[in-house]
Amino acid sequence: MRRRVLLLVAAIAALLLLAFLVPLAVLVRTVAEDRAVATATAEAQSLVPLVATSDRESLRLAVEQVDGVAVFLPDGTVLGTADRTPLVELGTRGVSASADVPGGREIVTAVRDRTGAGGAVRAFVPDAELTRGVAHSWLILAGLGVALLVVGLVLGDRLARSFVRGATDLAQVSDRLARGDLAARADPAAPGELGSVARALNGLAERISELLREERESVADVAHRVRTPLTALKLEAESLRDPAEAGRIEAAVEGVERAVTGAIAQARQRGTDTGHADAAVVVGERVAFWAVLAEDTDRAVTVDLAPGPLPVALGRTDLAALVDALLGNVFAHTPDGTAFAVRLRATGSGAELEVADAGPGLPDTAVLRRGVSGAGSTGLGLDIVRRSAERSGGALHLEHRGGLRAVVTLGAP
Template structure:
């Protein structure tokens, strides 16, 4: 917005300055020509006085003094065909002025020409006694003061343009900075450490937007609090019937049926606890969750390292990331997904089977791979589908891992591992 405003002001001011300064420069040149014509008229009068009362030698001295190369050239042309000055030659206009006795002003190439006949013998003098004063006025060029005037106009235009740009920059900053502060504040709203409300600042529209955002945040807080309360209340309501069912199950005479129903109740109890924990996660993680994928991977590999040593497995962690890489998924979710994959390795491969957890960047994704040297997957098994498993499990493990990868803007892929077994790859989009 700030750059666009500056560009718009620059284009507008430049067009206005061109519309003003170009005609003004042309007008100044016209004024310079008018000034020369005025000075030339005065020189004609002065020269006429000198010619009518002095001899040719005095006239020559006077003309040498006034013909200083300032764009005005004065010449006196006598009836005998001679002349004194820089342009002694005659033409038809000079002869016409001498014969008629009338002064004239003509336009010539590059300027104008004054022709003024001077009577030496009174009113009855004929053309043969009348010299003609010719004053040639050249149009002002770059050698005159007009160049300095044009440079002054150019400098004035540059100063005005720079002043307009500075003003536009200050105006744009007064809009952009409050919006940036508001955007940064909105970006921190979903984090666990809730930022302090911003003081009202900026234009009226920005202040209205800030007020609306505060109302929206308050409403969301109320809704989240109600949701957590409802989930907690639901969990407490479920505890009583679940306890009653457990007592009834324990009173069953058939031990097989009792064990099966007890396991189902344990799963139900774990599910309720998981729902309550998920509902309360926003209290300490915030609405927007993220974690450092490298830190979580290193921590979980270290956790499983003790079991790997007990089973004589070579469990390694390899990474090419030299700095933290946040991904848009909760720390607990990513840890649970990696635990599911490693648990499959430890549960479905023989003891002593090697495994490698690698973390690397691939263009705009982060790849978290778990390779094992086990037997791999049986053909035709869709282990990422809920409720489907080829190894006697519930089939929820890799399905949960795939869901976690999708939450982070990626996917889960199962391919053959270079170690000879299975490769489980979670592609995650950096946050």
């Protein structure tokens, strides 16, 4: 944009300068020619009275004092150095005239001597006299044109900078808003329409902040309401006679309570910091939790976890929710007795978590969309996994190889 503005300013300035300087240069040349011709004509006419009143010797002395002038007397005598040209012949017949000749301009004035016989006074102006001072004047005009062009480009560059600065600021603010920095604001003092766009963008950011604030409060309220039935369920679990069964249910309830607490904390977060956690520890804990249910449903579990520490750019609560979503899908969408495997590997840019089962797989890829499920559930599990992985700088990949293989890449903090 800046380059285009400069090109436009340069083109307009060049056209204006050409329209101004070319006629002025022609005028300078014309004035120089007219001045030289007028000077030569005046010198020639100063000899006209002498032809009729002075003797030949006095006339000869007067001619020698004037450069480029010659007098052709009626008897054929020539005073001065000049050739007899056709224009001189016309002058001897009483016709005064001037014409361009090779090397300059010839000016002939008709005269009469004492007897009334016709003669002529010839003045010659060389080309050097006709263009004296023109080159110097043209150089001054060219310098003036270049200076004006530079001034125009400097002013145009400042104008272009203001436009580009405003557009760049809008792009940077839009990028910050896209990354979740809702405190980003554009400069409403930007020139012209850019200022209107900046004000509209700021209004949009304010509205987004309000909507997200309302959504956070709504999610926090809903999550808070879940605590009451969880507390009741925990009390019921404590009343069970089987200590092992009571401990298992209490652990499950505590896990759900931690998830609810995490949801409330995350809903009230105003920044975009995702935190970090040790993937080896979190994945190990969640696999151990689900292993009890796998044993109850006759599922063979293959566990291959890389030794820690294995930090990833995802908070502990979010990482636990991601693992629970993947393992929960295995139990929810495959029949009892279906084997599954959990593998965690370190990569150069973080970690890779793989959960593979020998079940029927997904009905189609539409279940990756939020709220879509192929088995009557809420349809949020895989979407939670995908969004959590992307928030850490990774991704979710699903493959059908005799079952479902979910591979989650997690970025390093």
